[in-house]
Amino acid sequence: MQPYDVLVVDDSVFMRKIITDLISGDPALRVVGTAKNGKEAVELVKKLNPHAVTMDIEMPEMNGLDALRAIMNEHPVPVIMLSSLTQEGAAETIKALEWGAVDFVGKPSGSISLDLHKVKQLLLEKLHIAVKTNMRKLSRPAVSKPLLKAPEAGYATFRVK
Template sequence: MQPYDVLVVDDSFFMRKLITDFISEDPQLRVVATAKNGKEAVELVRKLKPQAVTMDIEMPEMNGLDALRHIMKENPVPVIMLSSLTQEGAAETIRALEWGAFDFVGKPSGSISLDLHKVKKMLLEKLRAAVTTNMSRHCKPLKLEAAPAAPAEREVAAARQENAAPVSFSPAEAASSFEHLVAIGTSTGGPRALHTVLSGIPQHFPAPVLIVQHMPPNFTKSLAVRLNSISGLRVVEAEEGMVLENSTAYIAPGGFHMTVARNGSKGYKIHLTKDEPRGGHRPSVDVLFESLLPLKELKRHIVIMTGMGSDGAKGMQALERAGAMTTIAESEETCIVYGMPRSAVQLGCVTDVLPQQDIATRLKQAVAMRPQ
């Protein structure tokens, strides 16, 4: 079989050589060309039409974010961002994922900062998934804001969302008093999918929303900040002992499993652990879902969206058998990678298979108990 063509983009000769050497070790892949800035990358994608691109962010003439936007608009192709592990690098990476990047890998910068073998393994795994993805169907622009919205602006945005799909909720109940709970698991393609879903949930949503997104530390914090700016919900990175409240989304921090437990007579609280990774993941979707099994007094609504592998499928199956009210899998047509949802569908535990843009509406219907 002919290997898939990959374009390597980085302003550092050392990094171009290193990444090229990584890719050359996989017989399914070959480096068709390299570029030292975003301008060259855009031209080479147009000319060579590679099946995937690795893209640095900080480059002269045209940076990686601007190059990504041009590529997604003109010649959509899976792009894997090479991101620094700084807070600034994390924020830029989240924006790149919103703008259509397939995924990202922490950028190696020497033996003292990262295990190069681990970076190579992750990069090749993601490239193998990327080269078979049709990005043209996933490139509809998101409605993006340039900076985090103030609370008043988020209220206006939430009102607009409710006008588009009217479901009204009363904020009269105490914040920690609720009978519904939503849990979402996702991986590759997740930040963009979460943007779509959370921007469609209104401000006074009468349930907490628990989210596991496979990401390392720093990146989950930046993801929470970004999603908080576009959602009517309050979106936070979860912390140990946080008491669950209505109208709040909690993102599991990178490097920690997130579980939920009863908090005496005061509702429910979050517990974070450094237990062994599950299926290679920490946080793990299955770990979160399994922690909800004893909470049968709550109406549980479970969602699995785009991602490689099968994390969350067995947990969803267990919850469905334990009486979860709603189990939603994102449909293949909108998944960047139809792995995790497919696994849940194959287990026969899914009540709804929905495109990404319909998941928020279904959750509003389920929590509001509106007739279908």
């Protein structure tokens, strides 16, 4: 069986190398490319057609959230946000999930995480799930709609006790 193709996106050369090495240790996964910013990521997703992408958030030229939005609009592919900003509950994480990311993994110690090996197993598990995700079956609204409508002007609101 052919390994699943993964694109690694991070502005740090050092982090791209560490992430690539972690993923390459799994025989079911193969890193087919790396990108240093969101703009390169969008172009490489179209060119390489990977099964999944790991995406940093803070990058020059085009950040990870803008790249995620472009990828989901132009060439949907499962994206796992891998960033020091993607801690559970963070605004960026929620935005990324709303915009189409399938999951997230937080870098343990900031932008340059020398201890990324601490989340290796978690990252690999999430990548194994991501590469099997059928993005066509996932339907995401283009714009979030509020669950409850605000009352229109001129109408009274009543509370039930």
